[in-house]
Amino acid sequence: MSLGKLANIDRRVFYWILFIALMVPFLSPIGFPITISPNTQDLYDGVTGDQVAEGEVWIVNFGYGVSAWSDCHPSVTVLTKALFREGAKIIFMGVHYDIELTYNKLQDTCRADFANKVYGEDYVFLGYMTGGESVIAQLGSNIKSVFPQDHFQTPYDDIPMLRNVVDVHDIAGVISSDTGDYGGHFMTQWQAAYGTKLAEAGIAMNGSTDLPRWQAGNFFGVSVGSRGGAELEILIGELGEATTAMDSISVSHLLLVIAIILGNIGTLTEKLGGKK
Amino acid sequence: MSNILKKEAVYAVTGLVTVLMLVEYFFFENTQIWAETIRTWAVIIFNISLGLGAARLLIQHSMRVQKQGRDWQFSGVLLGIFALMILTGFAGYIATGVQTSNSIYNWLFNYIYTPLSATLYPITGFYIFSAAYRAFRARNLDAALMLIAGCFVMLKNAPVGEAIWIGFATIGNWFQFTGQIPGMRTFAIVGALGLIAYGFRALLGKERGFYAGGGE
Numbered sequence: 001m002s003l004g005k006l007a008n009i010d011r012r013v014f015y016w017i018l019f020i021a022l023m024v025p026f027l028s029p030i031g032f033p034i035t036i037s038p039n040t041q042d043l044y045d046g047v048t049g050d051q052v053a054e055g056e057v058w059i060v061n062f063g064y065g066v067s068a069w070s071d072c073h074p075s076v077t078v079l080t081k082a083l084f085r086e087g088a089k090i091i092f093m094g095v096h097y098d099i100e101l102t103y104n105k106l107q108d109t110c111r112a113d114f115a116n117k118v119y120g121e122d123y124v125f126l127g128y129m130t131g132g133e134s135v136i137a138q139l140g141s142n143i144k145s146v147f148p149q150d151h152f153q154t155p156y157d158d159i160p161m162l163r164n165v166v167d168v169h170d171i172a173g174v175i176s177s178d179t180g181d182y183g184g185h186f187m188t189q190w191q192a193a194y195g196t197k198l199a200e201a202g203i204a205m206n207g208s209t210d211l212p213r214w215q216a217g218n219f220f221g222v223s224v225g226s227r228g229g230a231e232l233e234i235l236i237g238e239l240g241e242a243t244t245a246m247d248s249i250s251v252s253h254l255l256l257v258i259a260i261i262l263g264n265i266g267t268l269t270e271k272l273g274g275k276k
Numbered sequence: 277m278s279n280i281l282k283k284e285a286v287y288a289v290t291g292l293v294t295v296l297m298l299v300e301y302f303f304f305e306n307t308q309i310w311a312e313t314i315r316t317w318a319v320i321i322f323n324i325s326l327g328l329g330a331a332r333l334l335i336q337h338s339m340r341v342q343k344q345g346r347d348w349q350f351s352g353v354l355l356g357i358f359a360l361m362i363l364t365g366f367a368g369y370i371a372t373g374v375q376t377s378n379s380i381y382n383w384l385f386n387y388i389y390t391p392l393s394a395t396l397y398p399i400t401g402f403y404i405f406s407a408a409y410r411a412f413r414a415r416n417l418d419a420a421l422m423l424i425a426g427c428f429v430m431l432k433n434a435p436v437g438e439a440i441w442i443g444f445a446t447i448g449n450w451f452q453f454t455g456q457i458p459g460m461r462t463f464a465i466v467g468a469l470g471l472i473a474y475g476f477r478a479l480l481g482k483e484r485g486f487y488a489g490g491g492e
Contacts, residue, residue: 011406018405032435066390067397100376101390131319138315141308145316153373212460227433250436257427259409267413
Protein backbone atom coordinates (compact mmCIF):
# COMPACT_ATOMS: atom_id res chain seq x y z
CA MET A 1 0.00 0.00 0.00
CA SER A 2 1.32 3.41 -0.95
CA LEU A 3 1.68 5.86 1.95
CA GLY A 4 -0.10 8.44 -0.21
CA LYS A 5 -3.34 6.53 0.32
CA LEU A 6 -3.23 7.59 3.99
CA ALA A 7 -4.34 11.04 2.85
CA ASN A 8 -7.69 9.74 1.61
CA ILE A 9 -8.98 7.13 4.02
CA ASP A 10 -12.74 6.70 3.84
CA ARG A 11 -14.42 8.46 6.76
CA ARG A 12 -16.52 5.37 7.47
CA VAL A 13 -13.32 3.57 8.43
CA PHE A 14 -12.73 6.21 11.11
CA TYR A 15 -16.31 6.01 12.33
CA TRP A 16 -15.94 2.27 12.89
CA ILE A 17 -12.51 2.54 14.51
CA LEU A 18 -13.76 5.28 16.84
CA PHE A 19 -16.94 3.39 17.65
CA ILE A 20 -15.04 0.21 18.55
CA ALA A 21 -12.29 2.08 20.42
CA LEU A 22 -14.84 3.95 22.53
CA MET A 23 -16.35 0.64 23.62
CA VAL A 24 -13.09 -0.53 25.20
CA PRO A 25 -12.93 1.84 28.20
CA PHE A 26 -16.58 1.25 29.00
CA LEU A 27 -16.08 -2.52 29.03
CA SER A 28 -12.75 -2.33 30.81
CA PRO A 29 -11.97 1.04 32.45
CA ILE A 30 -8.35 2.14 32.08
CA GLY A 31 -8.17 4.90 34.72
CA PHE A 32 -5.50 7.30 33.52
CA PRO A 33 -4.36 9.68 36.28
CA ILE A 34 -5.99 13.12 36.17
CA THR A 35 -4.20 16.24 37.38
CA ILE A 36 -6.12 19.24 38.69
CA SER A 37 -6.03 22.44 36.64
CA PRO A 38 -5.55 25.70 38.61
CA ASN A 39 -8.87 27.08 37.30
CA THR A 40 -10.75 24.01 38.59
CA GLN A 41 -8.92 24.16 41.92
CA ASP A 42 -9.94 27.82 42.28
CA LEU A 43 -13.53 26.91 41.51
CA TYR A 44 -13.61 24.19 44.14
CA ASP A 45 -11.90 26.39 46.71
CA GLY A 46 -14.47 29.12 46.00
CA VAL A 47 -17.41 26.93 46.98
CA THR A 48 -15.89 25.29 50.02
CA GLY A 49 -14.36 26.26 53.37
CA ASP A 50 -14.34 29.89 54.41
CA GLN A 51 -15.61 31.03 51.04
CA VAL A 52 -19.17 29.95 51.80
CA ALA A 53 -21.04 31.00 54.93
CA GLU A 54 -23.87 28.92 56.30
CA GLY A 55 -27.27 30.19 55.22
CA GLU A 56 -26.12 32.41 52.37
CA VAL A 57 -28.00 32.15 49.10
CA TRP A 58 -26.36 31.06 45.86
CA ILE A 59 -27.76 30.75 42.35
CA VAL A 60 -27.11 27.75 40.13
CA ASN A 61 -28.04 28.59 36.54
CA PHE A 62 -28.68 25.72 34.13
CA GLY A 63 -27.56 27.21 30.85
CA TYR A 64 -27.45 23.81 29.20
CA GLY A 65 -29.92 21.30 27.92
CA VAL A 66 -30.03 17.53 27.83
CA SER A 67 -27.62 17.40 24.89
CA ALA A 68 -24.83 18.90 27.03
CA TRP A 69 -25.37 16.77 30.13
CA SER A 70 -22.15 14.86 29.54
CA ASP A 71 -20.09 18.06 29.54
CA CYS A 72 -21.83 20.24 32.12
CA HIS A 73 -23.76 18.08 34.52
CA PRO A 74 -20.89 16.41 36.43
CA SER A 75 -19.52 19.84 37.40
CA VAL A 76 -22.94 21.12 38.47
CA THR A 77 -23.46 17.96 40.51
CA VAL A 78 -20.20 18.44 42.45
CA LEU A 79 -20.75 22.18 42.94
CA THR A 80 -24.28 21.59 44.23
CA LYS A 81 -23.02 18.97 46.67
CA ALA A 82 -20.24 21.26 47.85
CA LEU A 83 -22.56 24.22 48.41
CA PHE A 84 -25.16 22.13 50.23
CA ARG A 85 -22.47 20.63 52.48
CA GLU A 86 -21.28 24.12 53.41
CA GLY A 87 -24.82 24.98 54.47
CA ALA A 88 -25.61 27.32 51.58
CA LYS A 89 -29.13 27.72 50.22
CA ILE A 90 -29.50 27.34 46.47
CA ILE A 91 -31.81 28.89 43.89
CA PHE A 92 -31.95 26.76 40.75
CA MET A 93 -33.04 28.37 37.49
CA GLY A 94 -32.24 28.03 33.83
CA VAL A 95 -32.54 29.20 30.28
CA HIS A 96 -33.24 25.93 28.46
CA TYR A 97 -36.79 24.77 27.81
CA ASP A 98 -35.84 21.28 29.05
CA ILE A 99 -34.37 22.42 32.36
CA GLU A 100 -36.92 20.47 34.36
CA LEU A 101 -35.21 17.31 33.09
CA THR A 102 -31.86 18.69 34.20
CA TYR A 103 -33.28 19.63 37.60
CA ASN A 104 -34.72 16.11 37.97
CA LYS A 105 -31.38 14.59 36.98
CA LEU A 106 -29.59 16.76 39.53
CA GLN A 107 -31.90 15.49 42.22
CA ASP A 108 -30.90 12.01 41.16
CA THR A 109 -27.14 12.66 40.99
CA CYS A 110 -27.19 14.51 44.35
CA ARG A 111 -29.82 12.28 45.93
CA ALA A 112 -28.19 12.01 49.37
CA ASP A 113 -27.64 15.76 49.62
CA PHE A 114 -31.17 16.67 48.58
CA ALA A 115 -32.51 14.14 51.08
CA ASN A 116 -31.17 16.25 53.94
CA LYS A 117 -32.64 19.49 52.59
CA VAL A 118 -36.13 20.93 52.63
CA TYR A 119 -37.65 22.41 49.48
CA GLY A 120 -38.45 26.08 49.94
CA GLU A 121 -36.20 26.41 52.96
CA ASP A 122 -32.85 25.14 51.71
CA TYR A 123 -33.37 25.20 47.97
CA VAL A 124 -35.89 26.30 45.40
CA PHE A 125 -36.43 25.69 41.69
CA LEU A 126 -37.61 28.89 40.05
CA GLY A 127 -37.71 27.35 36.60
CA TYR A 128 -37.30 28.57 33.07
CA MET A 129 -36.57 32.13 31.98
CA THR A 130 -36.05 33.78 28.62
CA GLY A 131 -34.78 37.19 27.62
CA GLY A 132 -31.03 36.95 27.12
CA GLU A 133 -28.93 39.58 28.87
CA SER A 134 -32.02 41.69 29.63
CA VAL A 135 -33.45 39.04 31.91
CA ILE A 136 -30.14 38.66 33.77
CA ALA A 137 -30.04 42.43 34.31
CA GLN A 138 -33.63 42.34 35.49
CA LEU A 139 -32.88 39.49 37.90
CA GLY A 140 -30.17 41.68 39.38
CA SER A 141 -32.58 44.47 40.21
CA ASN A 142 -35.69 42.44 41.07
CA ILE A 143 -35.76 38.64 41.10
CA LYS A 144 -39.47 38.49 41.86
CA SER A 145 -40.34 40.47 38.73
CA VAL A 146 -38.85 37.67 36.61
CA PHE A 147 -40.13 34.81 38.77
CA PRO A 148 -43.36 35.85 40.52
CA GLN A 149 -43.70 32.15 41.42
CA ASP A 150 -41.50 29.07 41.43
CA HIS A 151 -41.69 26.26 38.88
CA PHE A 152 -44.42 24.56 40.92
CA GLN A 153 -46.64 27.66 41.01
CA THR A 154 -45.87 28.60 44.61
CA PRO A 155 -45.95 32.41 44.91
CA TYR A 156 -42.52 33.97 45.49
CA ASP A 157 -43.54 35.51 48.80
CA ASP A 158 -44.71 32.16 50.16
CA ILE A 159 -41.28 30.56 49.77
CA PRO A 160 -39.50 30.89 53.14
CA MET A 161 -35.91 31.07 51.87
CA LEU A 162 -36.82 33.87 49.43
CA ARG A 163 -38.44 36.19 51.99
CA ASN A 164 -35.29 38.26 52.31
CA VAL A 165 -34.06 37.74 48.77
CA VAL A 166 -34.93 40.74 46.63
CA ASP A 167 -32.08 41.45 44.26
CA VAL A 168 -28.40 40.93 43.46
CA HIS A 169 -27.34 42.23 46.88
CA ASP A 170 -28.97 39.25 48.57
CA ILE A 171 -27.13 36.66 46.49
CA ALA A 172 -23.73 35.48 47.71
CA GLY A 173 -22.59 33.87 44.48
CA VAL A 174 -23.59 32.51 41.11
CA ILE A 175 -22.58 29.31 39.35
CA SER A 176 -23.51 29.36 35.69
CA SER A 177 -23.15 26.27 33.55
CA ASP A 178 -23.55 27.05 29.90
CA THR A 179 -23.48 25.98 26.33
CA GLY A 180 -23.96 29.65 25.42
CA ASP A 181 -22.78 32.75 27.24
CA TYR A 182 -25.09 33.34 30.19
CA GLY A 183 -21.97 33.32 32.35
CA GLY A 184 -20.88 36.35 30.32
CA HIS A 185 -24.25 38.02 30.92
CA PHE A 186 -23.92 37.44 34.67
CA MET A 187 -20.42 38.84 34.46
CA THR A 188 -21.55 42.06 32.78
CA GLN A 189 -24.69 42.61 34.80
CA TRP A 190 -23.76 41.16 38.21
CA GLN A 191 -20.05 40.60 38.72
CA ALA A 192 -18.77 43.76 37.03
CA ALA A 193 -21.55 45.96 38.35
CA TYR A 194 -21.91 44.66 41.91
CA GLY A 195 -18.89 42.41 42.53
CA THR A 196 -20.98 39.25 42.92
CA LYS A 197 -18.91 36.08 43.14
CA LEU A 198 -19.27 34.26 39.84
CA ALA A 199 -18.00 31.00 38.41
CA GLU A 200 -18.53 29.11 35.18
CA ALA A 201 -18.81 25.39 34.49
CA GLY A 202 -19.48 25.25 30.77
CA ILE A 203 -18.91 22.98 27.83
CA ALA A 204 -15.31 22.37 26.72
CA MET A 205 -15.69 24.70 23.74
CA ASN A 206 -16.42 27.62 26.09
CA GLY A 207 -13.06 27.17 27.81
CA SER A 208 -11.31 29.55 25.45
CA THR A 209 -13.83 32.29 26.35
CA ASP A 210 -14.05 31.50 30.05
CA LEU A 211 -10.38 31.07 30.96
CA PRO A 212 -9.41 34.69 30.14
CA ARG A 213 -12.25 35.83 32.41
CA TRP A 214 -10.91 33.61 35.19
CA GLN A 215 -7.39 34.97 34.69
CA ALA A 216 -8.79 38.51 34.79
CA GLY A 217 -10.60 37.75 38.07
CA ASN A 218 -14.15 38.02 36.72
CA PHE A 219 -14.78 34.33 37.39
CA PHE A 220 -13.39 33.00 40.67
CA GLY A 221 -13.07 29.62 38.99
CA VAL A 222 -13.83 27.76 35.80
CA SER A 223 -14.56 24.13 35.04
CA VAL A 224 -13.95 23.23 31.41
CA GLY A 225 -16.16 20.49 30.03
CA SER A 226 -16.20 16.94 31.30
CA ARG A 227 -12.47 17.15 32.08
CA GLY A 228 -13.31 19.89 34.58
CA GLY A 229 -16.12 17.72 35.92
CA ALA A 230 -13.70 14.83 36.44
CA GLU A 231 -11.27 17.11 38.27
CA LEU A 232 -14.08 18.33 40.54
CA GLU A 233 -15.15 14.74 41.23
CA ILE A 234 -11.60 13.99 42.35
CA LEU A 235 -11.52 17.11 44.53
CA ILE A 236 -14.74 16.23 46.34
CA GLY A 237 -13.67 12.58 46.55
CA GLU A 238 -16.70 11.08 44.81
CA LEU A 239 -15.95 9.73 41.36
CA GLY A 240 -18.81 9.80 38.89
CA GLU A 241 -19.86 10.15 35.27
CA ALA A 242 -17.09 12.52 34.22
CA THR A 243 -14.31 10.33 35.59
CA THR A 244 -15.77 7.38 33.69
CA ALA A 245 -15.92 9.48 30.53
CA MET A 246 -12.28 10.50 30.81
CA ASP A 247 -11.08 7.16 29.45
CA SER A 248 -13.23 7.65 26.36
CA ILE A 249 -11.92 11.20 26.00
CA SER A 250 -8.38 9.82 26.19
CA VAL A 251 -9.02 7.14 23.58
CA SER A 252 -10.84 9.48 21.17
CA HIS A 253 -8.27 12.29 21.48
CA LEU A 254 -5.37 9.90 21.00
CA LEU A 255 -7.02 8.35 17.94
CA LEU A 256 -7.68 11.80 16.55
CA VAL A 257 -4.03 12.79 16.89
CA ILE A 258 -2.99 9.51 15.23
CA ALA A 259 -5.47 10.11 12.38
CA ILE A 260 -4.12 13.63 11.87
CA ILE A 261 -0.55 12.33 11.77
CA LEU A 262 -1.52 9.61 9.27
CA GLY A 263 -3.31 12.13 7.06
CA ASN A 264 -0.27 14.39 7.07
CA ILE A 265 2.08 11.52 6.25
CA GLY A 266 -0.19 10.78 3.28
CA THR A 267 -0.25 14.40 2.11
CA LEU A 268 3.52 14.70 2.47
CA THR A 269 4.09 11.49 0.53
CA GLU A 270 1.76 12.71 -2.24
CA LYS A 271 3.63 16.03 -2.39
CA LEU A 272 7.03 14.38 -2.54
CA GLY A 273 5.77 11.92 -5.16
CA GLY A 274 4.42 14.80 -7.25
CA LYS A 275 7.77 16.61 -7.12
CA LYS A 276 9.59 13.57 -8.45
CA MET B 277 -46.56 58.65 8.64
CA SER B 278 -45.10 55.20 8.00
CA ASN B 279 -41.69 56.80 7.41
CA ILE B 280 -41.86 58.54 10.79
CA LEU B 281 -42.74 55.25 12.47
CA LYS B 282 -39.98 53.50 10.58
CA LYS B 283 -37.23 55.97 11.35
CA GLU B 284 -37.83 58.85 13.76
CA ALA B 285 -39.90 56.84 16.22
CA VAL B 286 -37.28 54.07 16.26
CA TYR B 287 -34.49 56.66 16.71
CA ALA B 288 -36.36 58.20 19.63
CA VAL B 289 -37.17 54.91 21.39
CA THR B 290 -33.63 53.57 20.92
CA GLY B 291 -32.08 56.79 22.16
CA LEU B 292 -34.34 56.98 25.19
CA VAL B 293 -33.75 53.38 26.22
CA THR B 294 -29.99 53.67 25.72
CA VAL B 295 -29.68 56.82 27.80
CA LEU B 296 -31.83 55.39 30.57
CA MET B 297 -29.86 52.14 30.74
CA LEU B 298 -26.51 53.95 30.72
CA VAL B 299 -27.62 56.37 33.41
CA GLU B 300 -28.89 53.58 35.63
CA TYR B 301 -25.83 51.34 35.14
CA PHE B 302 -23.14 53.98 35.57
CA PHE B 303 -24.58 56.94 37.49
CA PHE B 304 -27.89 56.89 39.33
CA GLU B 305 -29.32 53.75 40.85
CA ASN B 306 -32.46 55.70 41.74
CA THR B 307 -33.51 55.58 38.09
CA GLN B 308 -33.82 51.85 38.62
CA ILE B 309 -37.61 51.80 38.64
CA TRP B 310 -37.74 53.13 35.07
CA ALA B 311 -35.00 50.82 33.87
CA GLU B 312 -36.71 47.86 35.54
CA THR B 313 -39.95 48.61 33.74
CA ILE B 314 -38.24 48.74 30.38
CA ARG B 315 -36.31 45.54 31.07
CA THR B 316 -39.57 43.81 31.97
CA TRP B 317 -40.93 44.93 28.59
CA ALA B 318 -37.82 43.53 26.94
CA VAL B 319 -38.38 40.17 28.60
CA ILE B 320 -42.04 40.20 27.54
CA ILE B 321 -41.10 41.07 23.95
CA PHE B 322 -38.55 38.25 24.01
CA ASN B 323 -41.27 35.83 25.11
CA ILE B 324 -43.63 37.10 22.43
CA SER B 325 -40.91 36.45 19.86
CA LEU B 326 -40.83 32.81 20.99
CA GLY B 327 -44.57 32.55 20.34
CA LEU B 328 -44.08 34.27 17.01
CA GLY B 329 -41.37 31.74 16.13
CA ALA B 330 -43.69 28.85 16.98
CA ALA B 331 -46.49 30.39 14.89
CA ARG B 332 -44.12 30.89 11.96
CA LEU B 333 -42.92 27.29 12.27
CA LEU B 334 -46.51 26.03 12.14
CA ILE B 335 -47.37 28.17 9.11
CA GLN B 336 -44.24 27.14 7.22
CA HIS B 337 -44.70 23.43 7.79
CA SER B 338 -48.47 23.52 7.23
CA MET B 339 -47.78 25.04 3.82
CA ARG B 340 -45.29 22.30 3.01
CA VAL B 341 -47.79 19.62 3.94
CA GLN B 342 -50.50 21.36 1.90
CA LYS B 343 -48.27 21.58 -1.20
CA GLN B 344 -46.88 18.07 -0.62
CA GLY B 345 -43.45 19.21 -1.79
CA ARG B 346 -40.12 17.47 -1.14
CA ASP B 347 -39.99 15.59 2.20
CA TRP B 348 -43.37 16.94 3.23
CA GLN B 349 -43.86 13.87 5.42
CA PHE B 350 -41.27 15.22 7.88
CA SER B 351 -43.29 18.40 8.20
CA GLY B 352 -46.33 16.27 8.90
CA VAL B 353 -44.48 14.44 11.69
CA LEU B 354 -43.35 17.78 13.13
CA LEU B 355 -46.91 19.13 13.15
CA GLY B 356 -48.22 15.94 14.74
CA ILE B 357 -45.63 15.96 17.53
CA PHE B 358 -46.09 19.70 18.03
CA ALA B 359 -49.83 19.18 18.56
CA LEU B 360 -49.24 16.21 20.85
CA MET B 361 -46.79 18.07 23.09
CA ILE B 362 -49.01 21.14 23.27
CA LEU B 363 -52.12 19.12 24.12
CA THR B 364 -50.50 16.83 26.69
CA GLY B 365 -48.62 19.76 28.25
CA PHE B 366 -51.79 21.81 28.53
CA ALA B 367 -53.70 18.83 29.92
CA GLY B 368 -51.15 18.54 32.73
CA TYR B 369 -51.10 22.28 33.27
CA ILE B 370 -54.88 22.55 33.51
CA ALA B 371 -55.09 19.56 35.87
CA THR B 372 -52.38 20.49 38.36
CA GLY B 373 -50.67 23.69 37.22
CA VAL B 374 -47.55 21.79 36.09
CA GLN B 375 -47.33 20.54 32.51
CA THR B 376 -45.10 17.60 33.46
CA SER B 377 -47.84 16.09 35.59
CA ASN B 378 -49.22 14.54 32.41
CA SER B 379 -47.84 11.00 32.04
CA ILE B 380 -47.87 11.01 28.19
CA TYR B 381 -46.00 14.33 28.13
CA ASN B 382 -43.47 12.93 30.61
CA TRP B 383 -43.05 9.71 28.66
CA LEU B 384 -42.41 11.62 25.43
CA PHE B 385 -39.88 13.82 27.12
CA ASN B 386 -38.09 11.11 29.11
CA TYR B 387 -38.03 8.29 26.59
CA ILE B 388 -37.94 10.05 23.22
CA TYR B 389 -36.62 13.59 23.62
CA THR B 390 -33.95 12.87 26.26
CA PRO B 391 -32.17 9.97 24.51
CA LEU B 392 -32.38 11.69 21.12
CA SER B 393 -31.06 14.95 22.49
CA ALA B 394 -28.33 13.26 24.51
CA THR B 395 -27.24 11.35 21.40
CA LEU B 396 -27.12 14.39 19.14
CA TYR B 397 -24.19 16.10 20.89
CA PRO B 398 -21.87 13.08 21.24
CA ILE B 399 -22.55 12.07 17.62
CA THR B 400 -20.88 15.29 16.48
CA GLY B 401 -17.67 13.73 17.85
CA PHE B 402 -17.66 11.36 14.88
CA TYR B 403 -18.01 14.24 12.41
CA ILE B 404 -15.34 16.26 14.21
CA PHE B 405 -13.04 13.25 14.02
CA SER B 406 -13.52 12.85 10.27
CA ALA B 407 -13.40 16.60 9.62
CA ALA B 408 -10.20 17.07 11.65
CA TYR B 409 -8.52 14.24 9.74
CA ARG B 410 -9.38 15.86 6.40
CA ALA B 411 -8.83 19.51 7.34
CA PHE B 412 -5.79 19.40 9.64
CA ARG B 413 -3.13 19.20 6.94
CA ALA B 414 0.20 21.01 7.22
CA ARG B 415 -0.03 22.59 3.78
CA ASN B 416 1.94 25.68 4.84
CA LEU B 417 3.77 27.03 7.89
CA ASP B 418 0.66 28.65 9.44
CA ALA B 419 -1.36 25.45 9.13
CA ALA B 420 1.55 23.44 10.55
CA LEU B 421 1.80 25.69 13.60
CA MET B 422 -1.94 25.47 14.22
CA LEU B 423 -1.79 21.72 13.82
CA ILE B 424 1.03 21.30 16.32
CA ALA B 425 -0.62 23.60 18.87
CA GLY B 426 -3.96 21.81 18.42
CA CYS B 427 -2.40 18.39 18.98
CA PHE B 428 -0.61 19.54 22.14
CA VAL B 429 -3.77 21.09 23.57
CA MET B 430 -5.76 17.94 22.75
CA LEU B 431 -3.21 15.71 24.46
CA LYS B 432 -3.09 18.11 27.39
CA ASN B 433 -6.88 17.88 27.82
CA ALA B 434 -6.95 14.09 27.63
CA PRO B 435 -5.41 12.33 30.64
CA VAL B 436 -3.67 9.89 28.28
CA GLY B 437 -1.41 12.74 27.10
CA GLU B 438 0.16 13.14 30.51
CA ALA B 439 0.39 9.37 30.89
CA ILE B 440 2.45 9.17 27.69
CA TRP B 441 4.69 12.15 28.41
CA ILE B 442 4.30 14.83 31.10
CA GLY B 443 5.64 17.39 28.62
CA PHE B 444 2.35 17.28 26.68
CA ALA B 445 0.62 18.92 29.64
CA THR B 446 3.34 21.52 30.14
CA ILE B 447 3.48 22.51 26.48
CA GLY B 448 -0.33 22.28 26.07
CA ASN B 449 -0.78 24.58 29.08
CA TRP B 450 1.72 27.01 27.58
CA PHE B 451 -0.24 27.10 24.31
CA GLN B 452 -3.51 27.59 26.19
CA PHE B 453 -2.55 30.05 28.89
CA THR B 454 0.28 31.97 27.23
CA GLY B 455 -0.64 31.58 23.60
CA GLN B 456 -4.42 31.56 23.43
CA ILE B 457 -5.64 33.65 26.36
CA PRO B 458 -3.93 36.92 25.36
CA GLY B 459 -5.41 36.49 21.89
CA MET B 460 -8.89 35.95 23.32
CA ARG B 461 -8.50 38.97 25.60
CA THR B 462 -7.52 41.13 22.65
CA PHE B 463 -10.45 39.78 20.69
CA ALA B 464 -12.84 40.51 23.59
CA ILE B 465 -11.59 44.06 24.11
CA VAL B 466 -11.62 44.89 20.41
CA GLY B 467 -15.10 43.39 20.13
CA ALA B 468 -16.32 45.50 23.07
CA LEU B 469 -14.86 48.67 21.55
CA GLY B 470 -16.51 47.79 18.26
CA LEU B 471 -19.81 47.33 20.07
CA ILE B 472 -19.51 50.79 21.65
CA ALA B 473 -18.73 52.29 18.23
CA TYR B 474 -21.69 50.44 16.74
CA GLY B 475 -23.92 51.70 19.55
CA PHE B 476 -22.94 55.30 18.88
CA ARG B 477 -23.44 54.87 15.15
CA ALA B 478 -26.86 53.34 15.76
CA LEU B 479 -27.77 56.22 18.08
CA LEU B 480 -26.67 58.77 15.49
CA GLY B 481 -28.72 57.03 12.82
CA LYS B 482 -25.71 55.98 10.79
CA GLU B 483 -26.46 52.26 10.98
CA ARG B 484 -29.16 51.79 8.36
CA GLY B 485 -29.39 48.05 8.93
CA PHE B 486 -30.42 48.61 12.52
CA TYR B 487 -33.33 50.85 11.58
CA ALA B 488 -34.58 49.82 8.19
CA GLY B 489 -33.29 46.35 7.45
CA GLY B 490 -30.45 47.62 5.29
CA GLY B 491 -32.53 49.50 2.74
CA GLU B 492 -33.65 53.09 2.49
